[in-house]
Amino acid sequence: MNAQTEKRIRDIAAELGYRINPMARALQTGRTRMIAIMVSDITNPVYADLIRGAESISTVEGYTLVFAESHDSREQEVRSVERLVPAVDGVILVAPRVDDAAIRAIAEQKPVVVVNRAIDGLPVFISHDEPAIALAVEHLHGLGHRSLAYLSGPSASWASAHRGEVLDRAAKQRGMDIVELGPNSATADGGRDAVETVRTSGATAVIAYNDIMAMGLIAAARDRGVVVPYDLSVIGFDDVFGADIVNPALTTVRGPLSAMGRAAVERLIADVDGAGPPDEAPLASEFVLRASTGPVRA
Amino acid sequence: MNAQTEKRIRDIAAELGYRINPMARALQTGRTRMIAIMVSDITNPVYADLIRGAESISTVEGYTLVFAESHDSREQEVRSVERLVPAVDGVILVAPRVDDAAIRAIAEQKPVVVVNRAIDGLPVFISHDEPAIALAVEHLHGLGHRSLAYLSGPSASWASAHRGEVLDRAAKQRGMDIVELGPNSATADGGRDAVETVRTSGATAVIAYNDIMAMGLIAAARDRGVVVPYDLSVIGFDDVFGADIVNPALTTVRGPLSAMGRAAVERLIADVDGAGPPDEAPLASEFVLRASTGPVRA
């Protein structure tokens, strides 16, 4: 077919609104050009940026993003993923709650990329928190704090344990005391309910597993007449939506969520295509200094 | 085939991990059992509940949810939807920014359900705001307010105009003055930047197009020494994540987001199946009284 007739055909096809039937193509090629992303809780604003990053790069690469939520249930997580697996070219598991064996079982069927959780033998994207956490601890040290508390999240959360460990090392290195208080629900109420424990711990500064807990803690503290940052310094994680609007604006450690979403998709597509892993950006967290931390009271 | 051999075959199939190939089935049936949902901004926490509602009912009905984001761009919105249309059985358009003609063009290809925007001839899900808004206005009236301001959102937002109109009627009915101040960006900065206009308007209470703007306004007011609710009452819309944690906790009007997501999916599936429209729940908004409103200053 010469170029001219090809053009004519394409023009007419466009005019008639012809589109390739993606199912017919998928049937033949075995590739659906779809990617599944599984998060535990879409209501958690942290995932919004991650999904946004994943969606935008997917679109650019000509893939469509299928979305599923586990509602923090392991059964629901496997059930949804198993249901999706036949329809997609690969799956992104964000902070999966299921055990390693279940994840590996999925990875035997289709390429899997894991975000925010370590697991051997699979591509994993975890934010590099050490430098930002070091900065946070340094900041508290400079303010005179010597006794810290870490308000941990749910016991099943890999990220909570990870943050606790990094924090522990950073504090001890600088000769500061640090206690872990928890586990707690990763909600505002989780933070609220911890206010008593925090006060009796004697810590002058507390780092919460996430901003939501930090906000809950601050609200509960205020109700008891202890005002942040004068009586207590508080740092969160994630820089969630609204962290800069609350009073006091929240000092926090922000993860590279959007970049992680993009990196996960890029890696997954490379795996699907059998290409080598793409260059990976550093994915470093960032210390965001705002108004919820202050000098220790004399 | 008798029941026994059928069972044997099913058992073996299960053992071998056989799954129906959804692409082959879709090719034959013309039904992909996928639904696309298009939102303008996934970072807007309002959509989280809506997507959650849509996802959970989709999963129950055996459909999978494809997610796309327009980033508030009309071009991106049509491009993404056009790309998705051949792959899905129907699409849900949440607060679409494109014009009616573009929406109708999509609806000619696949069933479409529209959320948070009126358009003739298509199934539409809009929250019923009147009673909740009446309650809000009544509440302000009881507090002695007689001069209100409505901080509107973007001019392209159908919901912003709608809320403005309902508010206007409710206020006038009670003999209260109300001015519309806007348009504003539907962000915290949009609220912040409006603080001056609000003050010079002389209004003693302001209703913002959404909670985010309300929070921005409250923060900016505080910076200028005017404290909510003593010097100014503020009401938002949406009851976003964090609205109950900020100080003062935000009085707001909450839409039935999750129910709307579910209703939209149910209606879409009914249309796809050629079934009659399902029973529709009322989808009423709710007035949520918290701490950002108070008696007018003497």
Next chain:
DNA sequence: CTGAAAGCGCTTACAG
């Protein structure tokens, strides 16, 4: 280079 044929894995209408 061009064009006809086979085949991806299902569903469905039809013959036996």
Next chain:
DNA sequence: CTGAAAGCGCTTACAG
């Protein structure tokens, strides 16, 4: 009721 055949709309390997 059972089973073989056709066909969904593509891609790809192959014959001409």
